[in-house]
Amino acid sequence: MRALKSLLTGVALVAGLAGAAQADDKTKVGFIFVGPVGDGGWTYEHNQGRLAVEEAFGDKVETIYQESVPEGADAERAITQMALAGADLIFTTSFGYMDATLAVAEKFPAVKFEHATGYKTSDNVSNYSARFYEGRAVQGHIAGKMTKTNTVGYIASFPIPEVIRGINAAYIHAKKVNPDVQFKIIWAYTWFDPTKEADAAKALIEQGADVILQHTDSTAPQAAAKEAGNVITFGQASDMAEYGPSPRVSSIIDNWGPYYVARTQAVMDGSWASVSTWDGIGAGMVGIGEISDAVPADVKAEAEALRDSLSDGSYHAFTGPLNKQDGSVWLAEGETADDGTLAGMNFYVEGIEAEIPSN
């Protein structure tokens, strides 16, 4: 019995040594993507972030990824396999991976996980997202100035705080420069479905919208606007510059590279700790795509000034006085919204004539 035990210990020791010898000093960083890397929007930008990590660290890192991972039962397996493959740090880049990420993280305490756009964390799971609403404020300003029909169309994805926040931020800043502006909102119930997005854009244009904002990732609304003529749009997630200078007059660009590089560095240093990160224009996580010449120079200058004030923190996109849709006071004069309220935002601000689809 004793002999067996010592034999087993010996085997374990050798196995352990072999394991240690195999683990070279390269840091392995893994990415789980919800779409194909060539989607031109959300996943494309996350993959750009992966390439930024490779660029920054050269042969000190190895990146691996799996694309088009469904958000159902397959996600947990994909993440587990990535941890088994020896990843030191894993980014799971879609909201639907949240519970799967936490479940796998529990089984691999030595591996660090980063989940995008969720709200849960644990000892080895951070979450991160971007303050896209800052970009929406800039879009709202341009939209309010540019609309001739005073009707702005908005293609919304799902009625979750992230999307509602975007609608509010855009509306507040459109209204500020154009008191007569009206928002028409269509819920597409998808993040990426060119057919549905094109239908939504056409319906909005038929209802008189000459500016289309979108919270969906395909370029179909841009194509629909181009066909209709005299309608302007904004790139979403990715610059969508191929539709410039018009209909695409500007864009919100997700820029994950700097964050991915910083977190990889932290794992290399051993300084990684679980955090919740919510960065905006200032930290470079949200980029405002070049405002095209289709926008008059004075409007462009104002929009850029707004961008810069959001960037240096001198202005907050949700600054009072602001009322909720039902007329009750939300923020008093000069007061700014706290992150908790923003994170769970489930109401429209005063003036939006629509209802959030009821839960």
Place this chain on the structure above:
Amino acid sequence: MIRPSLILEKRPSPSRFWATTTPVLAVIATMIAGGIMFWALGKDPIESIRTIFWDPLFHETFGPYSRPQLLVKAAPLILIAIGLSLGFRAGVWNIGAEGQYIMGAICGAAVGLAFYPTENILIFPAMILAGAFGGWAWAMIPGLLKTRFGTNEILVSLMLVYVAEAALASVSQGLLQNPDGMGFPGSRNFRDFPAAYNTELITGTGMHWGVVFAFIAVIFAYVLLTRHMLGFHVRLTGQAPRAARFAGVNPTRLVLFCLGISGALAGMAGMFEVSGPAGQVTIDFNSGYGFTAIIVAFLGRLHPIGILLAGLLMALTYIGGELAQLMLGLPAAAIQMFQGMLMFFLLAMDMLTNYRIRFTLKNA
């Protein structure tokens, strides 16, 4: 002058030898064609093929995790394909298993969540019944429309998939939404609800109730088809509908039986998946199992044992494909191509079952 020629000659009856050999040949042909594709993509073809077919089973790091995962991935495919195969044999074409899978998941999850957070041993069995009922009821729509009004069950069942998807989107952000979910779509996670969680029965084996039911379904279908009158009627209707009517088969009842059983099994598969591996009802919870199962049914020659093996093979290519992405950086699209090749070769080689190839030397 004598000229060699190649002739296809129809066999009087399908060859048993080729019926069992062609799947193996198809796999080998896929390995060769796939290897060429991987080589063209700049990857080592031998290593790619080994990663897909060998590593999920025997890799020292991945094997212990992947082997049980094969069962987890294959179980819903087998469960659905068994049900479909009965219909396909009788010429009843249920193409909408995906919709029945979704409705089973919704009904099963709804029953479970209604009791949250009660701990009672009866909750899980009730969820299984509700799941089966959901799938059955959804399949009865094309069933009744076909038997009452003569509509085409292929179209109706397929269209109902889209209706089911809309229902899924609706309940994930309405009726079944997690009240503690900060307004995000999706139900509570069954992981946090032990009475309703479809847990691993023996740790490290991947064996959950869905796997158990898949095995039971295989045995049940085997016995039904070989030993039972109803199974005989199913086969007879598919092979000779007129003869079946003379033999006293009631076509209405047979259509309803075939659609009902495939719907119930698909519904159960959905329920096992939502309460276990997936863990929660979400907007895009379904990932095409209902459609993939059609391929599995044909890959397995509509035979219960064949379906069991086909389901496992399909799971192997999925998991192996994931490993190939991970280890070799193969794009996901290349893996889908590879799976497509498998289907193509399988169907192409079907010819050998029904035809004989003759080389002759002819005088021209």
